[in-house]
Amino acid sequence: MDCQTARKWMSPYLDSELETAKTFEIGEHLRACEPCRRRFDAERHVDDMLRDRLSRESMPPALWHQLRKEVNRSELLSGFRIPAVIATAAGIMLFAVLYMASGDRSAKPSEVFTGQWAHYVNQSVPSESMLSDAEIEKALLDDYGLRFSTAREDTHRHPVKVMGGRYVLFGSQPALELRVKCCGKDAVITTFLRSNAGKLPRGIQELEREAFGKDVKRDGVNIRVNTVGEAEFFIASEHYLDGLMDAIQPGKA
């Protein structure tokens, strides 16, 4: 068995869901392959941590797999930052519970923000994970009481365009992310409820205080934090933020 195949079967292997022959084959590979062994051990470690803190029994299996995938994808594993992993996991859990309760399948977070700003802003997002224009408008208004204006008098004459939007976990909190362009340059606006701001990871809360109402630079990216009504948002771009400052407005004009 090669590494790629071994890793493909990692989840069911760790969950003891595989037939005996396959389990044996993977076990053999792990005895011989140090990198895979480390990878599997790390995964098992995260599993144990999650299991300790979240009751797996109360969770549908599909959600558990989704959760583990999200935690992996957030790349937090690499540094073994366990509290961050748990915060992320707890956030996903909370969000999962909320979205299952609301019965709204579309409100599934599609990404976890990991604090890498340049990556975040320049990341290309597959269009199939984007909400439609109508969904964005509705989410902004219903969930956050906002609307997004591209009128030139609201964007200080910068040409601004909404490219798409999606649900994300910002740190550990559910958020609506707008992907926009200002003067053709990528920018991201991450909106969440002010009442959740206190639950954000400490690093993001520190940045929030520093960037409130004024630009700060992280990782080559300009960041500014603002609030409108019940909503709070982080605006981030390698471009100037002037065009986007007043584009977000109270929903009921």
Ligand SMILES: [Zn+2]
């Ligand atoms: Zn291997």
Ligand SMILES: [Zn+2]
């Ligand atoms: Zn601009």
